[in-house]
Amino acid sequence: MKKKANKIRMRETLVSYCFLAPVLIFFVIFVLAPMVMGFITSFFNYTMTDFEFVGLDNYVRMFQDEVFLKSLRNTLIIVVGSVPIVVIFALYVASQTYERSAFTRSFFRCVFFLPVVTGTVAVTVVWKWIYDPLSGILNYMLKTTNVIDQNISWLGDKRYALIAIIAILLTTAIGQPIILYIAAMGNIDKSLVEAARGDGATEFQVFWKIKWPSLLPTTLYIVVITTINSFQCFSLIQLLTNGGPNYSTTTIMYYLYEKAFKLSEYGYANTMGVFLAALIGLISFAQFKLLGNDVEY
Numbered sequence: 001m002k003k004k005a006n007k008i009r010m011r012e013t014l015v016s017y018c019f020l021a022p023v024l025i026f027f028v029i030f031v032l033a034p035m036v037m038g039f040i041t042s043f044f045n046y047t048m049t050d051f052e053f054v055g056l057d058n059y060v061r062m063f064q065d066e067v068f069l070k071s072l073r074n075t076l077i078i079v080v081g082s083v084p085i086v087v088i089f090a091l092y093v094a095s096q097t098y099e100r101s102a103f104t105r106s107f108f109r110c111v112f113f114l115p116v117v118t119g120t121v122a123v124t125v126v127w128k129w130i131y132d133p134l135s136g137i138l139n140y141m142l143k144t145t146n147v148i149d150q151n152i153s154w155l156g157d158k159r160y161a162l163i164a165i166i167a168i169l170l171t172t173a174i175g176q177p178i179i180l181y182i183a184a185m186g187n188i189d190k191s192l193v194e195a196a197r198g199d200g201a202t203e204f205q206v207f208w209k210i211k212w213p214s215l216l217p218t219t220l221y222i223v224v225i226t227t228i229n230s231f232q233c234f235s236l237i238q239l240l241t242n243g244g245p246n247y248s249t250t251t252i253m254y255y256l257y258e259k260a261f262k263l264s265e266y267g268y269a270n271t272m273g274v275f276l277a278a279l280i281g282l283i284s285f286a287q288f289k290l291l292g293n294d295v296e297y
Contacts (some may be wrong), residue, residue: 035277038270046267058271068272070247071255074162078251079230079283081166086173086226087219093174094181095207105182113175120172124239127168131155155241158248165249168236173229177222184218185211220291224284231280252276 042059045052062068097108115123130138131154142148154164188211196206234253237243243250243258250258252272260269 038273041267042271042274044267046265046270048264054267058268059275061268062271062275067247067250068252068255071250071252074247074249075231075233075251075253077162078166078169078233079227082169082173082230083223083226085170086177087222089170090174090177090181090222091215091219093178094185098182098185109175109179109182112178115172116175120235121239123168123172124236128155128240131164156245158245161241161245161249165233165236165240168240169230169233173226177226180218180222181215184215188214216291220287223287223291227283227287228280231276 043053043055045054045057093108093112097105130136133139133151133153133156136151136154138154139148139151143151152160154160192210193206196210201209232253233251234257237249237251237254238257241249243254253276256269256272256276259265259272
């Protein structure tokens with residue numbers, strides 16, 4: 001009887017591995033193997049004509065590269081500027097719309113999620129028209145309200161270009177967090193909220209003591225995913241500014257693309273890729289340690 005049970009268990013295990021095999025093979029070939037090859041080639045002078053081992057020279061070169069350091073600064077500005085705004089704004093919109101009618105909730109979901117489901121090219125075309133220095137609606141509105149005296153080249157002036165990119169990034173990143181927060185608020189125990197209000201607790205106390213602990217797992221997910229997406233900002237840069245003017249909007253991802261696919265410096269590009277992956281991993285780990293300690297799974 002025992003042998004028969006073991007055979008059945010082994011058969012079930014084998015069947016499970018057979019179902020997992022296609023996914024595992026895909027992961028190994030298209031994810032794990034390129035990651036390993038990228039790490040290995042980061043120690044080589046790998047170009048169209050050369051493949052020479054150079055040790056840590058690429059990493060030394062990277063930290064002496066002024067364009068890379070500027071790209072790193074721009075990337076960190078995008079992350080620091082976008083992640084807190086996304087979390088705070090999404091939480092505010094969700095809290096203001098959750099207790100309203102189903103139609104109102106659906107309306108706000110559609111409005112804020114529309115840029116997410118819209119193609120990146122379509123979004124950039126709209127924003128390019130908004131930012132147009134001659135016929136853009138933004139300059140028109142600001143001049144009409146006497147905020148500015150003359151047209152501003154939002155994407156052509158290094159003082160405003162990065163801020164303009166962050167504004168676009170926020171519109172495409174805000175939709176999913178709002179939907180997640182609205183869904184998470186549905187899991188909050190309403191009896192606890194009503195009891196706290198009945199005992200004279202203020203709305204801030206109700207939020208901080210009852211609602212916020214329940215929203216922490218969702219907040220952790222939103223913070224980590226938004227951070228990763230901000231670090232990987234590429235398509236907006238490529239379509240709108242090409243990293244200009246004077247590298248003022250160049251991010252690590254765009255500089256990596258430029259080195260790999262325009263200049264064919266694959267080894268140096270992989271070095272930046274390894275650094276970016278390590279940086280994202282460290283920051284995500286710190287976020288898990290900071291926010292994850294209070295999360296109950």
